[in-house]
Amino acid sequence: MPTTYSESDPPFTECFSAIFSESRKIHNHEDEVLGESEPPLIDLENLKGKNEKERQACIEAITKASLQWGFFQVVNHGISHELLAQMRREQKKIFEIPFEKKVNSRFLNDCYRWGTPTATSLEQFSWSEAFQFPIETISGEDCFSREFSSLREVMEKVANAMSELAGILAKILAENLGYRGHNFPENSNKNTCFLRLNHYPKCTFSPKTFGLTPHTDSDFLTILHQDEVGGLHMKKDFKWVAVKPNPNALIVNIGDLFQGWSNDIYKSVIHKVVASEKVDRYSIAYFLCPSYESIIGSCKEPSLYKTFTFGEYKNQVQSDVKENGQKVGLSRFLR
Numbered sequence: 001m002p003t004t005y006s007e008s009d010p011p012f013t014e015c016f017s018a019i020f021s022e023s024r025k026i027h028n029h030e031d032e033v034l035g036e037s038e039p040p041l042i043d044l045e046n047l048k049g050k051n052e053k054e055r056q057a058c059i060e061a062i063t064k065a066s067l068q069w070g071f072f073q074v075v076n077h078g079i080s081h082e083l084l085a086q087m088r089r090e091q092k093k094i095f096e097i098p099f100e101k102k103v104n105s106r107f108l109n110d111c112y113r114w115g116t117p118t119a120t121s122l123e124q125f126s127w128s129e130a131f132q133f134p135i136e137t138i139s140g141e142d143c144f145s146r147e148f149s150s151l152r153e154v155m156e157k158v159a160n161a162m163s164e165l166a167g168i169l170a171k172i173l174a175e176n177l178g179y180r181g182h183n184f185p186e187n188s189n190k191n192t193c194f195l196r197l198n199h200y201p202k203c204t205f206s207p208k209t210f211g212l213t214p215h216t217d218s219d220f221l222t223i224l225h226q227d228e229v230g231g232l233h234m235k236k237d238f239k240w241v242a243v244k245p246n247p248n249a250l251i252v253n254i255g256d257l258f259q260g261w262s263n264d265i266y267k268s269v270i271h272k273v274v275a276s277e278k279v280d281r282y283s284i285a286y287f288l289c290p291s292y293e294s295i296i297g298s299c300k301e302p303s304l305y306k307t308f309t310f311g312e313y314k315n316q317v318q319s320d321v322k323e324n325g326q327k328v329g330l331s332r333f334l335r
């Protein structure tokens with residue numbers, strides 16, 4: 001018999017009562033120094049233009065931001081406002097589905113995540129739910145019932161558009177380091193790349209509860225669209241920097257695989273989401289990943305990291321999360 005839940009959706013405090021007991025209400029933000037600058041804002045219009053000087057300046061801005069910040073924002077990125085608004089509407093609709101159905105529906109369940117099952121403290125807990133759809137699932141007609149057909153249609157468009165943008169940026173970053181292959185990453189893959197729809201319900205339990213605990217992304221790069229609420233922070237020079245919402249911008253962040261592949265030239269930066277006490281927040285993220293067999297050897301010698309496959313990396317992250325409640329990341333693979 002399916003369990004019924006009385007509380008808010010998802011029932012975080014009910015199901016994780018050991019973490020959310022009164023005595024644990026104080027969140028320990030030990031490194032709460034706020035920086036004032038913001039990640040660079042780059043206009044991609046010049047990438048498409050015929051003016052070679054402007055194109056080169058744009059490429060330089062992208063590579064400089066990737067090595068100094070690991071995080072930047074892009075405008076004139078080619079993904080229409082209307083498509084992103086449509087995506088947001090569909091996203092809100094599926095999170096409104098009752099918790100029992102999100103957890104029990106066979107199709108949704110495989111992609112549904114909520115809270116942090118492995119957390120043993122408030123610091124390890126993410127006050128959020130997400131649907132994480134491998135790109136292959138989105139285009140596979142069979143996986144979506146009629147009920148979700150409008151979601152599927154819009155997700156397919158967003159995934160295609162974000163995948164194209166991610167490919168363009170990845171190629172620029174790879175070529176800047178001397179890579180001359182025709183597609184980067186080679187073997188980027190429809191069953192490893194994924195679209196993640198995030199929902200951060202408002203959290204009145206404790207101020208500054210993490211919507212998503214501090215982490216780096218386990219991919220080459222991520223394209224993110226956040227709503228107007230705010231709450232995303234990234235680390236720069238040991239300070240947390242708020243990434244203020246810009247309705248025209250997409251956020252790009254470098255992931256662990258690009259840092260490893262570039263031998264630490266590009267930076268995979270720690271970021272987190274702080275849940276709002278007043279309103280729900282939504283975001284959409286596209287993760288650019290290679291096939292599981294892809295070897296992430298450094299493109300420069302002497303290499304800082306051992307050679308590993310993406311499959312090995314993912315397994316290591318998963319087992320670290322299971323054992324310690326959080327991922328260790330690239331440092332596991334240092335020589």
Ligand SMILES: C=C1C[C@]23C[C@@]1(O)CC[C@H]2[C@@]12CC[C@H](O)[C@@](C)(C(=O)O1)[C@H]2[C@@H]3C(=O)O
Nearest residue numbers: 116213215216217218317318321325326327
């Ligand atoms: C508990 C965790 C799962 C996660 C790594 C983390 O320590 C915190 C963030 C999680 C996240 C979110 C985005 C991606 O889906 C992901 C693969 C990543 O790089 O960070 C997941 C991690 C995961 O599911 O293993």
Ligand SMILES: O=C(O)CCC(=O)C(=O)O
Nearest residue numbers: 196198226232273283285
């Ligand atoms: O919601 C956000 O702003 C960030 C999401 C994120 O970091 C992720 O999904 O990995």
Ligand SMILES: [Fe+2]
Nearest residue numbers: 215216217271
């Ligand atoms: Fe992330």
